[in-house]
Amino acid sequence: MIAINNLIFEIGARALYDEANWHIKPGEKIGLIGANGTGKTTLLKIIVGDYKPTSGTVSMSKDIKIGYLNQDLLSYQSDKSILHVAMEAFARQNQLHTEIENILKKLETDYSDDLIDKLSDKQHEFEALDGYSIEYRAHEILAGLGFSDDEQGRQLSTFSGGWRMRVMLAKILLQAPDILLLDEPTNHLDLPSIKWLENYLQAFEGAIVIVSHDRYFLDRVVNKIVESRKGKLIPYAGNYSFYLEEKALREEIQSGQFKNQQAKIRQEERLIERFRAKASKAKMAQSRIKALEKMERVDDVDDDNPSVNFSFKFSRPSGRHVVRMENISKSYPNLQILSHTEGVIEKGDKIALIGANGRGKSTLLRIIAGTDKEFEGTSETGHNVTTTFFAQHQLESLHLEHEILQELQSFAPKHTETELRSILGCFLFTGDDVFKKIRVLSGGEKSRVALAKALTADANFLILDEPTNHLDIQSVNILIQALQQYEGTVIAVSHDRYFLDNIANKIWYIEDQKIKEYPGTYAEYEEWQSKRPAVKNTPAPAVQEKKKEEKPKQETADEKTKHLKKLNQSLKELEEEISKLEASLKKAEEVLADDSIYGNKQKLEEANLNYNSIKSNLKEAQSEWETLAEQIMEMEG
Known part of the structure; x- marks a missing residue:
């Protein structure tokens, strides 16, 4: 369908892509991912011809129809209604509709067979292109993207940028392209519209390439991930969750290969140092040096998931x-x-x-x-x-x-x-x-x-x-x-x-x-x-649960006061226990944060067990506190 071969794309002295390869097949639903700046949007622009590669080829079927949603479409302006703008997707049907209207007007004064035949041909083509349902289809897709009937009659220019982007998305979907290229399609959608789009794309029969930071959206829509990384395009056969598992496995293997190779290099370097000083072994040392130089080096695994090493603190805690x-x-x-x-x-x-x-x-x-x-x-x-x-x-x-x-x-x-x-x-x-x-x-x-x-x-x-x-x-x-x-x-x-x-x-x-x-x-x-x-x-x-509860028996004023006092005492004791558990949990976290513990399997298991036990006790105590607090508030109310 689309074949990218040996793609090189340079910005100044920097190669954004360096002999990258990628074949997009019919019906594939692909998530194109990677850190910001790795060229995902650029790649989509190369595919549609907005950018020219430095070298390499992008080839595709001659009659392929591409639907491309990008953030530049926010600048599109029109005083027409959004329903009319969406229906611009049906270029040939709209043209035929205009031609049919013109012929019908001419027929008021001209009854020639030639004109009647022309009308028949136009109407036949219009019907074959399902022209009578285009307004309904446009209405249906706009409704799915969150537009009410009244809003569909409003001018596009009266909507904010995010809503205009939805209209552009509707227009692209209505064109029924062979392949959809969607650059951050969920950025301007609310949750109901995202779910609607998920269902639509799952049923879409063409190919899809989606650039998105919404991992749930990717999980529900795509069946393949392509990662843009270090100038290459790396495929993974599955959704985003599968990609995470598969990448972790690949990195584990790569890390092992790197460590083994480094150990071998150190061993070779020690042997070379020992043999270099001896005339009888000098030839052997040179041979090992050349072998080391020719060795194809395995890269160490980069940490793509940096952790927060910043303390988010505030000087005064708030009240309850x-x-x-x-x-x-x-x-x-x-x-x-x-x-x-x-x-x-x-x-x-x-x-x-x-x-x-x-x-x-x-x-x-x-x-x-x-x-x-x-x-x-x-x-x-x-x-x-x-x-x-x-x-x-x-x-x-x-x-x-x-x-x-x-x-x-x-x-x-x-x-x-x-x-x-x-x-x-x-x-x-x-x-x-x-x-x-x-x-x-x-x-x-x-x-x-x-x-x-x-x-x-x-x-x-x-x-x-x-x-x-x-x-x-x-x-x-x-x-x-x-x-x-x-x-x-x-x-x-x-x-x-x-x-x-x-x-x-x-x-x-x-x-x-x-x-x-x-x-x-x-x-x-x-x-x-x-x-x-x-x-x-x-x-x-x-x-619902409160409605199902049976009414408690009426208490006298003295009984209620005693009961309330007892509950407040229990709440106070529970708060003290929670404070102690929170302090213990913090200490347990500090133990687990110490890198040295990871070298001792038994200590690590004990520390994990202790941490999970405290966490569980704390959760239970907090739940009990909430129940008690609710009872007290009900009695005091």
């Missing part, structure tokens, strides 16, 4: 209640977002706020952050809460004349240059990159600087609006590690399900203009949601 919202209502002209709803964010919560676009997620974040004051009800921030709010518009607060490192130093003066360079490295700014001026950075690079700033703040409450946009898979992993070790409170909006599943312990979603809560991880929420009856206002599991 971080934010308390009561009777919140918020509306825009002709649109009610929230109505008499409430929510409480508690210390240590890591909340994923999810749902379709337009439901009010970003609005709710602004209310929580205190940047939106135009609402009814009350939103109160708790004791000692210090907040950092990351959103795409925060890019405007960057100082354009600052260098990247200087921007972080002025914002977080307590951190050393080494610490700040470390976190900038996590977000792909290494070496002299840190001395670039903010004004020369792309939108994606500015976004990463703003995110790095947010994570260096002396804040015990992080509010993150789409933090994974413009991050590659490695950087998303770094952000996950950072938030997992962060001891404060987090609420995040993201369409990256892997990110959400790894950072959240609670799910918030907006339904019927109310804030609803699911007490668990994103994966658990998804499982519950899949089994949830399609009934409006279905309560979350915690609410």
Whole structure:
């Protein structure tokens, strides 16, 4: 279908691709992955002919039809309705429709057989091309991508960049190409639209090449991974999860080969040193030197998964209640977002706020952050809460004349240059990159600087609006590690399900203009949601369980006071136990962080056993604390 042979592509003195080879076969669904800067987008542009290779060939079938979604399409403007723009995909059908309309107009005065025959031919071709269903097909795909019937009649120019990109995606899908090239297709989609696109691509009969940092999306759509790495294109026969397993196995083998070869080289070098001084052995030494020079060296394995070596600390812990919202209502002209709803964010919560676009997620974040004051009800921030709010518009607060490192130093003066360079490295700014001026950075690079700033703040409450946009898979992993070790409170909006599943312990979603809560991880929420009856206002599991509980017997006032006192005493003892367990867990983590322990198998097993035991006891104690706290709140209420 498409064959790339001995591809070399150079930018200045740097070879982005060096004799790379890749054959794309019909029907393959491929994830093209690699760190930022390894040339994934460039390769797509080479395939479609936007860029010319330095040398090598890209050959393909003469009549192949390529559908290419790229970020440049954001600049496309039109005053036509989005339904009309999407239907531009049907070029021949539209042309025939116009010609048929013109012939019908002529037939009002001209009844010639020639004109009637021409009309018949045009109508026959139009019917063969399924022209009568094109509006329905366009409507169906736009609806899948989140556009209501009313919105489909609106002009494209009235939509934001992200929504315009959806229209471009719809137009490409409607062209029914032989191969789809999709560059970060989920960047501007909400979760329902991502799931719709997954189902569409799974059923798509042509070939697909997807550049994406969304590993869940790749797992559900692709059956092959191609990694762009060190100028080569390395194939893996499976989805992203298979790629991770297979790559780990390959690297284990490569590491073993490297160590064995290094041991052999050291042995040879010792023999050469011994033989070199003896005249009788000099010839043998020269022979071994030549053999060493000719030896094809095995490279050591590069660490593609750097870990966070940066301490995210804050000087003051918050009180138990971080934010308390009561009777919140918020509306825009002709649109009610929230109505008499409430929510409480508690210390240590890591909340994923999810749902379709337009439901009010970003609005709710602004209310929580205190940047939106135009609402009814009350939103109160708790004791000692210090907040950092990351959103795409925060890019405007960057100082354009600052260098990247200087921007972080002025914002977080307590951190050393080494610490700040470390976190900038996590977000792909290494070496002299840190001395670039903010004004020369792309939108994606500015976004990463703003995110790095947010994570260096002396804040015990992080509010993150789409933090994974413009991050590659490695950087998303770094952000996950950072938030997992962060001891404060987090609420995040993201369409990256892997990110959400790894950072959240609670799910918030907006339904019927109310804030609803699911007490668990994103994966658990998804499982519950899949089994949830399609009934409006279905309560979350915690609410359902409370409804099933039998009413307790009425207590006298004295009995209630004694019972409450006993519960509060138990809660206090449990809090002391949790504090001790947390301290023990920290010590157990320090033992496991000591590299020397990994040389002693017995000590490592004992340390792991101790760590898991403490972790299990802590989880049990925390669960018991939550149950007790709920009982006390119910009695006090």
